[in-house]
Amino acid sequence: MGILDKLKKTFKKTSESILTAIVGKKIDEDFYQEIEDALIRADVGAQTSIMLAKKLADKKFPRDATESEIKKFLADEITRLLEPYEANLFDSIDKSTRRNPEIILVIGVNGNGKTTSIAKLANVFKKKGHNPLMIAGDTFRAAAVEQLKYWGNQLGIAVFHGKDQADAAGVVYSGIEKAKSENNDIVLIDTAGRMQNRDDLIAELDKIKRVIKKIDGTAPHKTILVLDGLTGQTAHLQVESFLNKVGIDGLIVTKLDSTAKGGAVISLTQKYKAPIFAIGVGEGADDLQPFSANQYAKAILDE
Numbered sequence: 382m383g384i385l386d387k388l389k390k391t392f393k394k395t396s397e398s399i400l401t402a403i404v405g406k407k408i409d410e411d412f413y414q415e416i417e418d419a420l421i422r423a424d425v426g427a428q429t430s431i432m433l434a435k436k437l438a439d440k441k442f443p444r445d446a447t448e449s450e451i452k453k454f455l456a457d458e459i460t461r462l463l464e465p466y467e468a469n470l471f472d473s474i475d476k477s478t479r480r481n482p483e484i485i486l487v488i489g490v491n492g493n494g495k496t497t498s499i500a501k502l503a504n505v506f507k508k509k510g511h512n513p514l515m516i517a518g519d520t521f522r523a524a525a526v527e528q529l530k531y532w533g534n535q536l537g538i539a540v541f542h543g544k545d546q547a548d549a550a551g552v553v554y555s556g557i558e559k560a561k562s563e564n565n566d567i568v569l570i571d572t573a574g575r576m577q578n579r580d581d582l583i584a585e586l587d588k589i590k591r592v593i594k595k596i597d598g599t600a601p602h603k604t605i606l607v608l609d610g611l612t613g614q615t616a617h618l619q620v621e622s623f624l625n626k627v628g629i630d631g632l633i634v635t636k637l638d639s640t641a642k643g644g645a646v647i648s649l650t651q652k653y654k655a656p657i658f659a660i661g662v663g664e665g666a667d668d669l670q671p672f673s674a675n676q677y678a679k680a681i682l683d684e
């Protein structure tokens with residue numbers, strides 16, 4: 382199965398939901414309103430949905446236009462909206478220009494898929510010939526360290542962790558030192574996502590960033606916020622909070638395989654101008670896709 386077909390399967394619930402407004406429908410005044418509603422239901426975002434429906438109306442399709450013409454028009458428009466936010470993380474770490482090591486900090490609320498996404502990313506990098514190290518910086522729960530160790534074993538990827546309840550920043554510092562001495566060219570840092578209150582979490586992330594900078598003033602080279610695609614408006618609030626308080630370079634949106642709201646990527650990029658590094662399309666090690674504006678647009682419309 383090609384990548385597009387896989388993505389179409391991933392976004393089946395979303396495309397089915399959007400297509401109820403298109404397939405077998407007469408092109409009359411209600412048509413555009415129904416498309417707008419369907420896009421909003423798919424989490425495309427109100428403003429963008431209204432704009433897309435208007436563009437479609439302005440195009441003045443003849444009454445006998447086919448559904449594939451409509452789908453193609455929308456897919457092209459959505460592609461144009463998303464293209465500025467394609468961020469090629471998988472190939473960006475070129476061996477010739479690589480840092481020593483490339484330091485990637487992964488943050489986000491618990492349950493969003495941070496640890497799983499780190500394992501998936503490390504897996505991609507390993508397959509591309511890199512030698513990644515995963516650092517268990519979520520020292521809040523023993524289970525988080527165990528989860529990363531499990532993935533390390535499964536995938537044959539090195540994991541650095543500290544003692545139980547160790548100071549996260551200390552673990553990160555030692556982990557990066559170890560990566561340097563063992564020639565790991567990419568370091569992926571897992572972090573905790575739940576603290577007694579948000580200030581604690583931000584303070585811990587600040588401290589982690591400070592120790593990273595002690596080793597390499599240009600790092601972290603990428604700070605990735607992991608969002609759960611199922612959480613709709615909550616995901617938006619999380620971007621606002623982390624964007625302002627910690628700073629992020631881009632997003633990974635997970636769990637797009639189990640939702641009819643696969644339009645989330647559109648609303649998030651349009652609102653926060655945040656690049657998409659990758660999308661999570663399942664629980665397995667290979668279920669992380671680079672983000673392609675065109676393929677995503679085609680997939681959510683089954684075009």
Ligand SMILES: Nc1nc2c(ncn2[C@@H]2O[C@H](COP(=O)(O)OP(=O)(O)O)[C@@H](O)[C@H]2O)c(=O)[nH]1
Pocket residue numbers: 489490491492493494495496497498528574607635636637638639660661662663664668
């Ligand atoms: N269906 C699906 N499940 C995912 C995806 N990414 C993560 N998960 C699941 O979400 C749950 C939480 O993930 P985890 O990595 O532990 O989140 P963390 O607390 O942010 O580290 C786990 O059960 C994962 O298997 C995804 O892309 N699709």
Ligand SMILES: [Mg+2]
Pocket residue numbers: 492495496497519525571
């Ligand atoms: Mg975790």
